[in-house]
Amino acid sequence: MNFLSKIRAFFLRDFAIESSYRSAFVLQLGESLFGVASCFYLSHYVESAQLDRSLPSGRSYFAFVLIGIAFFDYMSVSINSFDEGIIQARQNGTLEALLVTDTSLPVILMSSAVYPFVLMSLRTLVYLAWGAALFGFRPTGANWIGAAAVLAMSILAFIGLGILSAAYLLLFKQGNPGKWMLLAVSGVLGGLMYPVSILPHWLQILARLLPITYSLEGLRSALLDGASFSALWPSIFNLMLFAALLLPISFYIFAWALRRTKINGTLSHF
């Protein structure tokens, strides 16, 4: 109960701060429209017989890339929101004030990530809605519950990476270069703009080491093909493996990093 009320407090705090910048909400809606429009016109430009052969049957490139762009940012939010929480608290001087309350740092970080995830989900829905309303995106027959299951597993896997990134930030005070590398590699190899199958064989093997690959595959199968749970299971299972591996390791490393910063006196340094 306390945990939920703390999550609510963080959500209301972030909502109040965000809504104090009133024009930002409207501008974000506009920005997402331009993003979807770019995908639409780009897909018209690049459509070719070769591309059609690379895409799973019956899928338009626009629908393929729209799902990629709409959901790829879950990975960015998962990886960025935990260390962003620390960076902002350090910069505005609230970190010490937060840490002397009865709330532990892991709970503070988890709660700080809720608002970005909710905002991200709204943004994704807006992307899909623009696509459906103006550019002919038709997710008829989509398995929405299956997509939600893939998304939930993806978020758990990504959170592990986010907590590792926060541990790095605690120790070294600066943003984690590994995080940017992972996001860049995931963008190139994870199937964001094109199917993984068009990559050279050795890059396809590397792509299989990235959670985003299974996430986008599962989401596209669920939303564009209406794949059943049994068809989605390989993606969900692989994401579960990532989560089962990354979450305990990341929590352990984060606890260790927090202890180091309390020993070194660098908790609020930046």
Next chain:
Amino acid sequence: MASGAILVENIEKVFPPTHVGFRAFLAPFARPTQRALQSVSFRVSSGESFAILGANGAGKSTLLRILTTLLLPTHGRAEVSGYDVIREPIDVRHAVGFHSGAEVGFYARLSARQNLQFFARLRNLSLTEAGRRITETAERVGITHALDRQVRTLSSGTVQRLSLARAVMHAPSVLLLDEPTRSLDPLAAADFRRFVRDELVNRRGTTLLFASHSLTEVEALADRVALLDAGRLLFCGTLVELRARTCSSSTEQAMAQLIARASTESGEPHS
């Protein structure tokens, strides 16, 4: 150990050296060499008002941060209200209110009330209870007029009061203050001290441990003092005892004599 009492036993704190450039990547693993506190021991009884005196770099803030669980001691142990700062940090933080004296630490675009509501939830106060305590505490510290204004529009003095309100609204048994009046004008500082002494210490029985440079503040608030110099505890007792120890007529003179004597004995120039 009584609720509100503080025990500090042989506390030592050694920090690793600061590195820059590529060597900064080794900093988290560097061997600690910079001694900030050396075998500091004292007790504060429940309901007592206790001051930590000392020059810049004496170790006052380090000690307060150990007691708030923001730092881990290198050696020794400390208890607050019977809870160990290393093994029971959440219980310690529940018992403690901390005011760092800094003018930051709030969400500038939220109102004072929204800030207090947020921190009250982190203190496990229910919405109703938080609302009641915020109104009551704001009235006591004199910020009722500012409750619905964004923090970025408030004066430093009002932010200091807001910070005190945040530190005391959950009725902690121990209040830790780090140079609480450093950015207040003399009248506001006197008001602040009156509130702490009359309302918190005398009426509510809160244990007060504060670090200060201001001897006026120490003389107005403290039952006993600890004098720190370069991390060493030079004296612990009442102000009368401090002056008597050095046959001095003023606290300032007594402090200077004790610090000079300690420097001569250790052969180190005083900080």
